[in-house]
Amino acid sequence: MPEFRRDPVIGRWVIIDPARRFNKSIPSESESYPKDYSGCPFCPGNEYMTRPEILAYSKISGRTPNTKGWDLRVIPNNQPVLAIEGTLNRRGEGMYDKMEGIGAHEIIIETPEHNIKQAEITAQYYETLYNASIARIKDLRNDQRLEYILIFKNYGVLANAVFEHPHSQLIAMPIVPKRVREEIDGAKKYFSYKERCVFCDMIAQELSDAARVVDENEFFVAFCPYAARYPFETWILPKNHASDFDSISEREITSYAQITKSVFSKISKVLDDCAYSFLIHTGPLKERNIPYYHWHAEIIPKLIKTAGFEWGTGLYVNPVSPEDAAKYLREAE
Amino acid sequence: MPEFRRDPVIGRWVIIDPARRFNKSIPSESESYPKDYSGCPFCPGNEYMTRPEILAYSKISGRTPNTKGWDLRVIPNNQPVLAIEGTLNRRGEGMYDKMEGIGAHEIIIETPEHNIKQAEITAQYYETLYNASIARIKDLRNDQRLEYILIFKNYGVLANAVFEHPHSQLIAMPIVPKRVREEIDGAKKYFSYKERCVFCDMIAQELSDAARVVDENEFFVAFCPYAARYPFETWILPKNHASDFDSISEREITSYAQITKSVFSKISKVLDDCAYSFLIHTGPLKERNIPYYHWHAEIIPKLIKTAGFEWGTGLYVNPVSPEDAAKYLREAE
Numbered sequence: 001m002p003e004f005r006r007d008p009v010i011g012r013w014v015i016i017d018p019a020r021r022f023n024k025s026i027p028s029e030s031e032s033y034p035k036d037y038s039g040c041p042f043c044p045g046n047e048y049m050t051r052p053e054i055l056a057y058s059k060i061s062g063r064t065p066n067t068k069g070w071d072l073r074v075i076p077n078n079q080p081v082l083a084i085e086g087t088l089n090r091r092g093e094g095m096y097d098k099m100e101g102i103g104a105h106e107i108i109i110e111t112p113e114h115n116i117k118q119a120e121i122t123a124q125y126y127e128t129l130y131n132a133s134i135a136r137i138k139d140l141r142n143d144q145r146l147e148y149i150l151i152f153k154n155y156g157v158l159a160n161a162v163f164e165h166p167h168s169q170l171i172a173m174p175i176v177p178k179r180v181r182e183e184i185d186g187a188k189k190y191f192s193y194k195e196r197c198v199f200c201d202m203i204a205q206e207l208s209d210a211a212r213v214v215d216e217n218e219f220f221v222a223f224c225p226y227a228a229r230y231p232f233e234t235w236i237l238p239k240n241h242a243s244d245f246d247s248i249s250e251r252e253i254t255s256y257a258q259i260t261k262s263v264f265s266k267i268s269k270v271l272d273d274c275a276y277s278f279l280i281h282t283g284p285l286k287e288r289n290i291p292y293y294h295w296h297a298e299i300i301p302k303l304i305k306t307a308g309f310e311w312g313t314g315l316y317v318n319p320v321s322p323e324d325a326a327k328y329l330r331e332a333e
Numbered sequence: 334m335p336e337f338r339r340d341p342v343i344g345r346w347v348i349i350d351p352a353r354r355f356n357k358s359i360p361s362e363s364e365s366y367p368k369d370y371s372g373c374p375f376c377p378g379n380e381y382m383t384r385p386e387i388l389a390y391s392k393i394s395g396r397t398p399n400t401k402g403w404d405l406r407v408i409p410n411n412q413p414v415l416a417i418e419g420t421l422n423r424r425g426e427g428m429y430d431k432m433e434g435i436g437a438h439e440i441i442i443e444t445p446e447h448n449i450k451q452a453e454i455t456a457q458y459y460e461t462l463y464n465a466s467i468a469r470i471k472d473l474r475n476d477q478r479l480e481y482i483l484i485f486k487n488y489g490v491l492a493n494a495v496f497e498h499p500h501s502q503l504i505a506m507p508i509v510p511k512r513v514r515e516e517i518d519g520a521k522k523y524f525s526y527k528e529r530c531v532f533c534d535m536i537a538q539e540l541s542d543a544a545r546v547v548d549e550n551e552f553f554v555a556f557c558p559y560a561a562r563y564p565f566e567t568w569i570l571p572k573n574h575a576s577d578f579d580s581i582s583e584r585e586i587t588s589y590a591q592i593t594k595s596v597f598s599k600i601s602k603v604l605d606d607c608a609y610s611f612l613i614h615t616g617p618l619k620e621r622n623i624p625y626y627h628w629h630a631e632i633i634p635k636l637i638k639t640a641g642f643e644w645g646t647g648l649y650v651n652p653v654s655p656e657d658a659a660k661y662l663r664e665a666e
Binding site for chain 2: 002005006009010016018081093095096150158159161169171177178180182183185187202209226227228277278281300305312317318319320322
């Protein structure tokens with residue numbers, strides 16, 4: 001079973017999982033997806049290759065579970081980084097701390113189409129994805145061992161997507177991860193000084209500056225953040241304050257789906273078929289409805305490599321100013 | 334000029350440097366170094382291709398600067414991420430914070446030999462490198478604008494080393510970077526509770542457990558850390574408490590050079606010619622001789638990719654237990 005271990009200096013947890021596939025040889029530089037994808041476990045007709053589905057959306061009434069005919073399908077990951085069965089058993093090991101790798105790792109198969117093109121993806125596609133994500137979060141809220149749920153998507157070989165078939169991932173974990181805790185602690189500090197949400201203030205300033213805005217609609221704004229770590233890094237934020245992604249209204253989901261489609265169309269136009277990671281930062285499961293945190297999505301196109309400097313400092317060197325990136329994206333289409 | 338910008342939520346600085354080379358196209362997967370390296374700016378005879386040297390070691394007495402005959406040569410980076418001239422000019426920009434990208438970025442050309450093999454690298458090689466590093470730190474301590482110096486090495490295309498010729502880099506910056514600040518804050522907390530250095534305690538526990546130890550000599554120990562983020566991540570620590578790398582004695586430098594050679598021989602044996610990053614974490618320039626921090630080196634072989642999950646959480650999934658990694662390395666040779 002995977003195991004959480006805590007770094008005794010900075011308190012960061014890592015997951016040690018020796019059962020994962022690992023090849024000691026140097027990663028190949030020429031990896032690409034197989035042209036023949038008849039063996040893809042996420043394609044319709046291959047449902048028997050995955051573990052039984054947790055959720056599926058289908059237009060066919062009375063569809064038999066784990067058969068084709070679905071529009072979106074959620075399954076447990078065959079190689080989960082965290083296991084759903086067991087107890088945490090938090091304990092010491094000499095001066096160190098560890099606990100069992102308990103949690104959930106699900107795959108959201110976004111579409112039956114293995115090779116869907118960016119141009120073919122509709123706002124409805126994202127709306128279905130977000131509805132499924134919210135349904136899964138609401139269900140997993142019942143598991144009291146869990147503290148945080150991350151929903152993310154890796155797209156392309158360079159972004160480490162093992163399968164080509166379009167999919168997102170959900171990982172529910174028994175801790176609030178370091179990066180989220182940092183955001184919450186920072187936002188709390190700002191709130192205690194200003195009595196305002198730092199993200200709400202950023203939205204106001206971005207809409208007023210306009211220089212970094214990529215897109216905007218009724219309920220959402222997309223911009224390249226002032227201190228962007230990566231070229232073309234783009235965030236999407238709800239204009240109305242809300243700390244929990246799964247608390248948004250149906251109208252907001254529709255609006256969020258529309259801006260997502262628009263932003264990815266722009267990115268795919270400006271950066272070709274670039275690999276990326278896309279993730280949602282929402283509040284911790286047990287800190288609901290907080291005034292100082294604001295859920296948001298982050299998109300990171302994989303355009304540069306990081307190494308010793310970033311590793312050693314936590315600083316990033318970004319060769320494209322967010323103002324330039326936003327201008328390119330804003331003017332696309 | 335590059336610019337520091339501060340993330341308003343978590344307070345992390347980034348460097349925005351639009352003058353850096355950046356190619357909007359997707360990074361090629363088949364990059365490798367050119368076979369013909371006659372144009373290598375770090376090779377002897379090509380000294381005119383670099384900016385004038387800051388320091389050079391040579392066996393030739395009265396060698397003319399910026400000509401061949403050197404054993405090690407330190408030059409300013411032609412494309413520095415931080416510029417040495419100017420003032421910080423820390424200021425606001427609406428709700429955001431920024432300052433000029435002031436600092437130093439130097440290249441330590443480790444050897445005149447472009448194609449030196451790991452097996453040919455001697456302990457003396459590392460001793461010369463460490464002496465030069467320490468000389469540069471001592472010199473840069475005179476610049477009161479600077480708060481931190483990172484010395485690091487990227488080796489191989491996968492670790493983002495632009496030049497094949499063996500070199501380390503030194504970046505001196507006007508802030509204490511986030512990752513170092515986290516280590517210092519965590520170590521300070523531990524010290525305030527235990528009245529002991531957390532790194533000293535780790536050394537004691539690692540030497541007693543033995544399971545994660547890779548190598549040991551009179552003054553140093555190398556081990557795979559308990560909560561290793563990456564497969565075969567290895568740290569080298571001085572057994573005697575010291576927070577500043579540049580305070581170590583000549584005998585300790587010799588001992589550090591010996592264990593470095595031994596550890597890299599093992600890594601190169603077990604992981605073939607694997608790309609890696611190698612860096613030294615030392616105390617901040619203006620917090621000298623502190624009882625709670627302990628300088629150390631970190632080696633991170635580039636064997637796995639990170640993406641949305643690590644980005645979104647700051648958690649890492651490590652498919653090789655540090656006990657397994659240490660066993661492989663310990664038994665090599």
